[in-house]
Amino acid sequence: MKHKFYLSLDDNELKSLQALISDESNTLNNLFENFINIQDQDAYVKHHVYLSLSDISGFNIDDFDNNSDLKIDLGLSMYHKKALKNYFQKIVKELNSINIITVKECEGLIKVNDCLKLVKSKI
Amino acid sequence: MKKVIFIFLCTLFAIPVLSQDKFIDRFTLRQSFQSKNDKAEPAIFTFTKTEDKPESWMLNAAIGYDLLKTSNAVLSVDPYFEYHKNTFIDKVQDNWQAGVSSEWQINDLSESNWSPILITALKYNEDVIKEITSFQGNIYFTPLFKGKAKDIRYFWIPNNLTDFWNLFQFTYSPYVGFENENRIRTENDSSKGSIYRLLFRVTSSITLFPKNESLKDKFEFNIDWQYRNDFSENVLDLTEREHLYFTTGFNYTFFSSTDGKKSAKIGFDYTNGENPAKNFEKQSFCALNLKVKL
Numbered sequence: 001m002k003h004k005f006y007l008s009l010d011d012n013e014l015k016s017l018q019a020l021i022s023d024e025s026n027t028l029n030n031l032f033e034n035f036i037n038i039q040d041q042d043a044y045v046k047h048h049v050y051l052s053l054s055d056i057s058g059f060n061i062d063d064f065d066n067n068s069d070l071k072i073d074l075g076l077s078m079y080h081k082k083a084l085k086n087y088f089q090k091i092v093k094e095l096n097s098i099n100i101i102t103v104k105e106c107e108g109l110i111k112v113n114d115c116l117k118l119v120k121s122k123i
Numbered sequence: 124m125k126k127v128i129f130i131f132l133c134t135l136f137a138i139p140v141l142s143q144d145k146f147i148d149r150f151t152l153r154q155s156f157q158s159k160n161d162k163a164e165p166a167i168f169t170f171t172k173t174e175d176k177p178e179s180w181m182l183n184a185a186i187g188y189d190l191l192k193t194s195n196a197v198l199s200v201d202p203y204f205e206y207h208k209n210t211f212i213d214k215v216q217d218n219w220q221a222g223v224s225s226e227w228q229i230n231d232l233s234e235s236n237w238s239p240i241l242i243t244a245l246k247y248n249e250d251v252i253k254e255i256t257s258f259q260g261n262i263y264f265t266p267l268f269k270g271k272a273k274d275i276r277y278f279w280i281p282n283n284l285t286d287f288w289n290l291f292q293f294t295y296s297p298y299v300g301f302e303n304e305n306r307i308r309t310e311n312d313s314s315k316g317s318i319y320r321l322l323f324r325v326t327s328s329i330t331l332f333p334k335n336e337s338l339k340d341k342f343e344f345n346i347d348w349q350y351r352n353d354f355s356e357n358v359l360d361l362t363e364r365e366h367l368y369f370t371t372g373f374n375y376t377f378f379s380s381t382d383g384k385k386s387a388k389i390g391f392d393y394t395n396g397e398n399p400a401k402n403f404e405k406q407s408f409c410a411l412n413l414k415v416k417l
Binding site for chain 2: 052063069072075076082100102103114
């Protein structure tokens with residue numbers, strides 16, 4: 001039977017927990033580090049996707065959320081959506097992935113959440 | 124003017140969001156690849172057969188295949204085939220063409236404030252009604268700028284969406300370009316020759332109530348105006364140098380899935396003029412349409 005623990009920690013508490021775990025078990029430490037990396041990667045993707053959408057739309061990143069519609073809420077035309085390829089490709093490359101984001105995939109984006117899913121699917 | 128009122132079904136392949144790994148996902152079905160509108164219209168088909176009258180049908184469809192899956196540029200190249208037949212109207216249209224179309228955003232918008240967009244096509248064209256076979260080509264240009272947060276002060280910027288308060292969202296796309304038609308086989312010698320045209324086109328879209336949660340993206344009004352001028356030609360039976368084509372439509376979306384990828388709408392469309400690029404002769408007609416996006 002698997003048990004799940006949900007912890008809410010600040011940066012100092014996180015470091016203390018990481019030090020504690022590293023002393024106890026290599027396996028557990030590796031798992032913990034992997035988890036931390038994934039969490040950071042998600043945050044990285046979200047931050048940079050939001051920056052990209054802000055740059056191409058002219059809106060501040062606080063003006064929209066994951067459910068915002070790219071056309072109605074952010075004012076992006078089909079041509080803007082296609083131009084997102086370059087923005088998102090740079091994020092994927094920064095995360096050391098060689099996967100290609102295609103123009104057609106960007107053409108099909110509808111909401112901000114779709115952008116996050118697309119970039120995450122390539123890393 | 125002949126008025127035709129009918130209902131037909133339209134389908135558009137859903138474009139995958141997560142990945143484009145499947146072979147089938149790289150196909151696109153739409154109304155035309157002649158020039159890639161900002162708003163790609165779905166393919167349409169309708170068929171009517173009554174007991175005492177001959178069958179009537181209409182098909183406007185184009186299928187293309189995305190060649191550049193691994194390209195690093197904002198460039199799409201699609202070999203395509205499209206067929207346009209309409210027997211509901213006075214001057215029947217029966218035309219098919221096969222070729223390659225491309226669309227290229229020259230500048231990287233993440234590093235530049237604007238980019239020229241070049242839309243080109245090379246195709247083999249068959250006008251079944253006039254029995255004219257030709258090679259055609261076109262190149263169109265439109266500019267793309269970064270968005271301005273839908274600010275009303277920048278409504279004049281092309282391909283830029285602007286909110287006019289809570290009333291409507293407006294955008295327009297201007298195109299300038301050239302077309303050529305080199306006829307290689309004709310029924311009459313007087314139809315032989317080559318035609319070179321200048322094109323100026325403006326498409327516009329107005330979406331009502333963009334800030335109303337329950338009404339946004341429900342009502343849309345579209346306009347497409349095209350002007351062609353034969354600046355050089357050597358075809359004897361051509362009588363007019365200028366060609367105007369105008370189409371407008373009003374749509375009401377009565378169903379939309381939560382992810383926005385599937386929808387059904389009913390619309391009223393009006394067409395007037397001629398489009399030599401699709402062998403659509405000068406005439407006008409109206410249509411009431413049911414449009415389904417799958």
